[in-house]
Structure formats: C-alpha cells, structure tokens
Amino acid sequence: MRSDLFAQEHHEVEGPGxxxxxxxxxxxxxLSQGSVKALAGSMVAYQGDVRFEHQGAGGAGKWIKQKLTGEGLPIMRMTGSGEIFLAKNGMDVHVIELENDSISVNGANILAYSESLEDNIQLVRGAGMLSGGLFNTTLTGSGQVALVTDGPPLLLNAGEAATFVDPDAAVCWSAGLQIQLKTDIGMKALLGRTTGEEFQLGFHGQGFVIVQPSENMRFGGAHDGGQQVNNQSPLGGLGNLLR
Incomplete structure (x- = not known):
C-alpha cells in the first residue's frame, strides 16, 4: 500500500518531556504518573489505559468566579498510563515551560497544563467595569502549558515601547506587566459610527505579550471555537451567574 499519508512527517513524534x-x-x-488537565473534548486519540474525569472548579470560590466572569473553561483531568493526542479546531499548538513562573492566559487559548500548576481566575488589573470586566486565567508554578492560537502568533516585547493590543487578540502575557485599559468612546461611538477599535489593552513594564492574527471576540460575544464569551451583559458578571 502506498500513500503520502505514510510519509515520515505524519508519524508519531517522540520527544523529551x-x-x-x-x-x-x-x-x-x-502520561505515566499523576494527571494532566486539558480542555474537555480536546482528545482526538489515545493509546494505553487512560481515564477522563470532569474537573470541577476546585472549590466554591473558583466556581463563583467562573460563573461571575465567564472565563472558566470546561476542564477534564486525564489519569492513568498512556499517550493522549489533543487538538482544538485545527488551531496552532504551542508549548510553554514554566519554571517557577506565572503567566496570564486568555482561557479560550488554553489546551492543557500540568497538574503541578496553580490556576486562578483574576480580574485583569486596569481593565475594570467600563469594559464589562476583563478576566483571564493565571497559571503559576513549574510545569508545562499547551496553548492554541488561531494562526501564527506574534511575540511583542513590551519593554521596548508602550504596547497596545486588541483584547480579543491577546493570547497571553507576562503576569508582572502593568496593564491599563485604553478607551475611545466619544459621540461618534454613541451615534453608531465606530471603528471597532474602541478598547485596547496597554502593557507597560518588562515582559512579553503574545498576539494571534484573529479575534476571539470576548467583547462582542462571537463564536470562538466552541466557547461563547460575552462580558458586555447589562448585568456585568452577575448576568452570567443568573443565566
């Protein structure tokens, strides 16, 4: 039997980590011991003795945060022994090694992360109620994180100059960066003459910002590959809790 499907480039890749x-x-x-957290439904294949369990919010406090913010994604815990293959809607996959580090991540871009990492939903400093509240997931500690981007990402060095990013295109950034929400809402916006660029996240300090060439539309509530995220409810975060 012959086919380009059997070419070496399509074979399973072995590697460290x-x-x-x-x-x-x-x-x-x-997966040899312990467990790994991953986006529910992201498994496309596995080999071995692997079990998939629903991962709760991790206590009443985190559950309330997820309901109030809409940031929390459905997470599953994978345990056992074997190999699990993960993907999300054909998006590009990237792996980050954290060594006693902390990053802030758009929840819609998380594919999987090590059980050793502490996760927490936090209000993005400087982006408050004017934007409807902007919440991201912070991952802290030592371990691996797999992210997905809708297209090839761009790495920006925030330390070179003041950096402004569309909130819907921001994938992740150094947790130590100072953030401000820049708004441009004037009479033209009130009359419906908008550019679609009324909100930007400003990053200041030493660190990086990862941007994707696409928008999850958190501010507009559009489809983002399975998750509906809308922080523009008239009730703010309480609207998500009361749905």
Missing part, C-alpha cells in the same frame, strides 16, 4: 508537539496542529501528552 510530557508535552510533545506532533505537528503545528496537534500535541501528545505522555
């Missing part, structure tokens, strides 16, 4: 990229669109989790 628990998170191994198989291609630009797929990654493999090497």
């Amino acid at each position: 628990n998170f191994v990229k198989q291609s630009s669109k797929m990654m493999k989790v090497e």
